[in-house]
Amino acid sequence: MRLKDKVVIVTGGSRGIGLALVRRLLAEGAKVAFTGTRQESLDKAIAALGDSAANAKGYILDVAQSAACEAMVKQVITDLGAVHVLVNNAGITKDTLMMRMKEEDWDSVIDTNLKGAFNCLKAVTRPMMGQRWGRIINISSVVGLMGNAGQVNYAASKAGMLGMTKAAAKELASRNITVNAIAPGFIASDMTEVIAEEAKKAYLSAIPLNRFGTGDEIASAVVFLASDDSAYITGQTLNVDGGMVMQ
Numbered sequence: 001m002r003l004k005d006k007v008v009i010v011t012g013g014s015r016g017i018g019l020a021l022v023r024r025l026l027a028e029g030a031k032v033a034f035t036g037t038r039q040e041s042l043d044k045a046i047a048a049l050g051d052s053a054a055n056a057k058g059y060i061l062d063v064a065q066s067a068a069c070e071a072m073v074k075q076v077i078t079d080l081g082a083v084h085v086l087v088n089n090a091g092i093t094k095d096t097l098m099m100r101m102k103e104e105d106w107d108s109v110i111d112t113n114l115k116g117a118f119n120c121l122k123a124v125t126r127p128m129m130g131q132r133w134g135r136i137i138n139i140s141s142v143v144g145l146m147g148n149a150g151q152v153n154y155a156a157s158k159a160g161m162l163g164m165t166k167a168a169a170k171e172l173a174s175r176n177i178t179v180n181a182i183a184p185g186f187i188a189s190d191m192t193e194v195i196a197e198e199a200k201k202a203y204l205s206a207i208p209l210n211r212f213g214t215g216d217e218i219a220s221a222v223v224f225l226a227s228d229d230s231a232y233i234t235g236q237t238l239n240v241d242g243g244m245v246m247q
């Protein structure tokens with residue numbers, strides 16, 4: 001168990017990649033606080049976790065609301081005693097070609113994916129600085145590195161997370177807090193379920209390992225970046241994408 005008694009917050013942990021992260025973090029001995037936008041989805045996640053849910057607690061949160069993120073982190077510290085690791089996983093897409101993209105499509109994606117990650121990052125900074133230990137992991141995307149037609153809002157939000165990761169890594173390094181990003185490629189999840197078959201085939205042809213990834217494969221990278229095994233790594237982006245992006 002690489003994360004025994006560490007308290008980890010996973011935003012958007014009620015389903016998809018986030019739920020896979022919660023499951024693995026619990027298996028590594030962590031106490032996990034995860035967020036979702038509705039009580040119903042939190043309850044569903046707790047039921048799906050079975051016995052391991054004893055060390056998990058769900059919180060309703062809209063990451064776009066700064067005060068709500070502060071309040072959630074305070075509540076987690078009251079409930080679980082500390083916050084050692086933050087995984088900024090909550091994210092949405094509102095895909096359409098730029099010409100048709102409405103202002104609210106831009107705003108909601110930036111507010112959730114980029115500002116939401118900042119809100120949670122800011123909220124954990126003070127307690128992590130106080131304990132002189134912390135791990136922050138931002139779930140970005142290959143799209144933030146490569147771009148993708150129909151996703152200017154999403155690409156901007158995910159590229160923004162990479163810049164934020166580097167700046168925060170520099171600010172927090174002296175307090176033994178590392179900040180890294182993971183850029184997943186095409187991961188089978190609820191978010192990707194809605195993509196048309198033709199588009200899925202096109203993505204597959206661009207993946208050297210010739211298959212889509214799993215949430216559990218993102219979880220392996222998260223556990224590594226949350227553990228002492230990555231103590232000398234900060235400000236980096238780990239691509240978990242079957243080779244889609246090679247730098």
Ligand SMILES: NC(=O)c1ccc[n+]([C@@H]2O[C@H](COP(=O)([O-])OP(=O)(O)OC[C@H]3O[C@@H](n4cnc5c(N)ncnc54)[C@H](O)[C@@H]3O)[C@@H](O)[C@H]2O)c1
Pocket residue numbers: 011012013014015016017018035036037061062063064088089090091092112116139140141142183184185186187188189190191192
């Ligand atoms: N699935 C992929 O192929 C893929 C690829 C690259 C990156 N990602 C990123 O991984 C993360 C998880 O994606 P997924 O595929 O599991 O998506 P998903 O839609 O299955 O899950 C997204 C989660 O975010 C939460 N969420 C949405 N809006 C929120 C808000 N305003 N406040 C708080 N929580 C909110 C949802 O409740 C849900 O739990 C996202 O950041 C996504 O951009 C996914």
